Amino acid sequence: MIPIKVVSGDVPAAPRSPAASALQYLQPGALNLAALPPLSLYIHYPWCVRKCPYCDFNSHEAKGELPEEEYLAAVRLDLEQSLPLIWGRKIYTIFIGGGTPSLMSAKGLDRLMSDLRSLLPLDGDCEITMEANPGTFEAEKFRSYRESGINRLSIGIQSFNAQHLKALGRIHDDGEARRAVEIAHANFDNFNLDLMYALPTQTLAEAKQDLDTALSFAPPHLSLYHLTMEPNTVFAKYPPVLPDDDASADMQDMIAQAMPAAGYQHYEVSAYAQPGRKARHNLNYWEFGDYLGIGAGAHSKISFPHRVLRQARFKQPKSFMEAALKGNPVQEEYEIAREDMGFEFMLNTLRLTGGFAPNLFGERTGMGINAIEKQLNAAEAKGLIYRDHKLIKPTELGMRFLNDLQQMFL
Numbered sequence: 001m002i003p004i005k006v007v008s009g010d011v012p013a014a015p016r017s018p019a020a021s022a023l024q025y026l027q028p029g030a031l032n033l034a035a036l037p038p039l040s041l042y043i044h045y046p047w048c049v050r051k052c053p054y055c056d057f058n059s060h061e062a063k064g065e066l067p068e069e070e071y072l073a074a075v076r077l078d079l080e081q082s083l084p085l086i087w088g089r090k091i092y093t094i095f096i097g098g099g100t101p102s103l104m105s106a107k108g109l110d111r112l113m114s115d116l117r118s119l120l121p122l123d124g125d126c127e128i129t130m131e132a133n134p135g136t137f138e139a140e141k142f143r144s145y146r147e148s149g150i151n152r153l154s155i156g157i158q159s160f161n162a163q164h165l166k167a168l169g170r171i172h173d174d175g176e177a178r179r180a181v182e183i184a185h186a187n188f189d190n191f192n193l194d195l196m197y198a199l200p201t202q203t204l205a206e207a208k209q210d211l212d213t214a215l216s217f218a219p220p221h222l223s224l225y226h227l228t229m230e231p232n233t234v235f236a237k238y239p240p241v242l243p244d245d246d247a248s249a250d251m252q253d254m255i256a257q258a259m260p261a262a263g264y265q266h267y268e269v270s271a272y273a274q275p276g277r278k279a280r281h282n283l284n285y286w287e288f289g290d291y292l293g294i295g296a297g298a299h300s301k302i303s304f305p306h307r308v309l310r311q312a313r314f315k316q317p318k319s320f321m322e323a324a325l326k327g328n329p330v331q332e333e334y335e336i337a338r339e340d341m342g343f344e345f346m347l348n349t350l351r352l353t354g355g356f357a358p359n360l361f362g363e364r365t366g367m368g369i370n371a372i373e374k375q376l377n378a379a380e381a382k383g384l385i386y387r388d389h390k391l392i393k394p395t396e397l398g399m400r401f402l403n404d405l406q407q408m409f410l
Contacts (some may be wrong), residue, residue, distance in 0.1 A: 017328055021309070022084035029306030030338045031366030036303050037289040039086060040093040040281050041120070043075065043112070044295030045101040046317045049135065052169045053234035054227060058297030058315050059099045068108045071295075071317060074324035076115045078294045078313070081328060083119065085302050085309070086292055091120050093127040093281035096150075102132035106144035113149045127280045129154055129192075134172035134180035139187075146187045153184050153191040154223075154279075159199060160213040167200045167240065181217045192221035192279060197255070198248040199227055200240035207251045208258075215262050220277035224255055225270050269351045269402065286352050288345045288364040296320035306366070308336045341365045342372040346409040350402065355386070355393020375409045384408075 047062040094116065104112075109130075116122070129152040130145060142153075159165050162174045172180070184191045193214050197207045214222060226248065229236050243251070256266070264272040268286055271279060285291065293300040297315035301308065312332040314320040323329035336344055345365050349356045361369045369376075376392070379385045384398035384405045398405045 017081075019084045021333065022087070025085075025304045025307055025309055025335075027306070029304075029335075031306050031308065031341070033303055033305050033366040034363065036089065036305075037287075037364055038092045038284055039089045039302075040095065040284045040289060040291040041091050041116070042281075042291050042293045042295075042298055043094070043096045044293065044298040044313075045071075045096060045098040045104060046296040046320075047103055048098060048100040048133070049103070049171045050169065051234075053238075054168060054230065056230035056233050057099070060317060062103065066103065067317075067321070068105060070321055072108055072112055072115075074321040074329070075112065075295050076119075077324040078320075078329050079115070079119055081324070082292055082294065082300075089121075090123050091116075091126060092123045093284060094122075094129065095281045096128075096130045098131055100133045100136055101130050102136040102141075102145075106141050106148070109145055109150070110148040117149075127152055129279070129281055131156065132180070132184075133170075134176040135170075137176070137180040137183050139183050142183055142187050151188070151190060152279075153188050154194065155180055155184055155191060156194045157181070157214070158194060158196045160210050161202075161206055164199045164202060164206070164210075168196070169234075178213075181219070185217065190220050190277065192223055193217070193219045194223045194225065196225045196227050197251045198243050200242055202243055202251075204247060204250050204254060208254055211255065211258055215258070220274050221279055222259070222264065222272045223270050224259075224272065226252070266353055268353065269399070286348050287356065287360065288348050303364075308341070308365075310334055310336060338367070341367060342375070343406075343409045346372065346375075347406050350385075350394050350398070350406055353393070353399065355391050357390060358387075358392055372409060379405060379408050 044058065046058055046060050047066055048059045049062060051059060051061050128150050130150045131154045132142075133156045157177050157180070158168055158170055160174050160177050165173060165177070181193065195210055195214055197210070227242070229239055259266060259272045264274060266272050267278055268282070271282065273279070290301055290303050292302060293311070293313065296313060296317045297320070298313045300311040302311070310333070311330050313329050314323050314331045320329050323331075342365065345361060349360070358369050361367070361372070365371075376385065376387060379398070380387055383395055384401065386393055386395055394402065394405060
């Protein structure tokens with residue numbers, strides 16, 4: 001799952017029923033969107049075999065038999081109750097994240113996909129991605145996933161080094177990592193590999209070996225993440241010994257040289273793709289598109305002609321399922337304040353190495369680009385962005401100090 005940081009000055013309001021929300025949000029308001037952006041669907045599967053010490057996602061260790069049928073019934077209820085908010089809108093991408101969605105049975109995934117098709121108008125070329133972790137790969141099950149409609153996998157490899165996998169608390173070893181990619185290759189022509197670098201005790205040579213191994217499989221897409229110590233994780237409480245800043249920078253430089261040489265385009269901070277293989281679902285996030293989040297802890301961003309709504313579901317699976325049965329699993333719901341809209345847009349779009357067209361700002365925020373003119377001028381003066389009448393994009397310096405650049409629009 002892509003983490004979307006939400007910052008708003010508004011205090012979240014008590015959620016109304018979805019139908020009441022739809023009527024409320026169709027009223028006149030502070031913004032004026034000429035058209036609604038593309039809509040994606042995110043579905044959260046909250047369980048994993050074991051919680052990794054670096055993970056701050058909404059994931060819960062599976063203890064005993066999972067309540068798969070009850071959870072999928074709650075997901076369907078959640079989706080049914082959310083339909084008034086997106087009525088008539090087509091779904092262009094779907095992402096099933098977690099947790100570890102590949103713990104789901106083939107029968108359960110088939111049920112989920114049938115529910116989605118019966119309730120939603122899916123685009124004929126809909127990208128449907130499922131996260132999967134080595135250690136849960138069974139060839140027959142993944143063939144069934146493909147037959148059910150999954151057309152893209154995102155595989156959490158993290159490393160091909162047994163020692164580093166152990167340090168990261170992963171349930172798979174290096175052999176299972178390779179086998180997972182082989183099974184993916186056999187059943188899917190579109191998939192992503194997640195790799196992490198700057199791992200505990202990792203050397204530059206080891207980081208390069210991981211990358212070389214990944215590239216030997218010729219994955220259509222690679223996501224390369226710098227390991228960070230997120231709050232409220234085991235690593236934050238008990239920090240491991242990590243490479244120093246110079247070693248980490250050397251790894252970043254190695255990646256920056258190796259990926260273009262291998263034919264990959266660096267199109268987002270952590271994302272690299274072969275031609276025509278960008279992750280369309282993630283790209284919709286970074287271009288400030290809309291997404292409906294279904295399932296425990298899922299977040300939504302939904303645009304209306306005069307406002308943009310954010311939602312968050314109950315995080316605990318049991319609380320989510322109980323709330324869905326009662327008619328509304330949304331725990332928080334609020335509009336993005338007009339004064340926060342520029343920051344929210346730039347927080348996402350500045351992650352794109354190719355930048356964005358200035359008119360996209362107006363299309364997605366309902367405001368003129370002059371609303372952030374002062375901040376754009378300041379960022380340009382510091383050499384953090386390049387801008388002309390067709391393009392606004394971070395410079396190499398801006399990408400290096402991306403957090404500082406984003407904060408300028410807060």
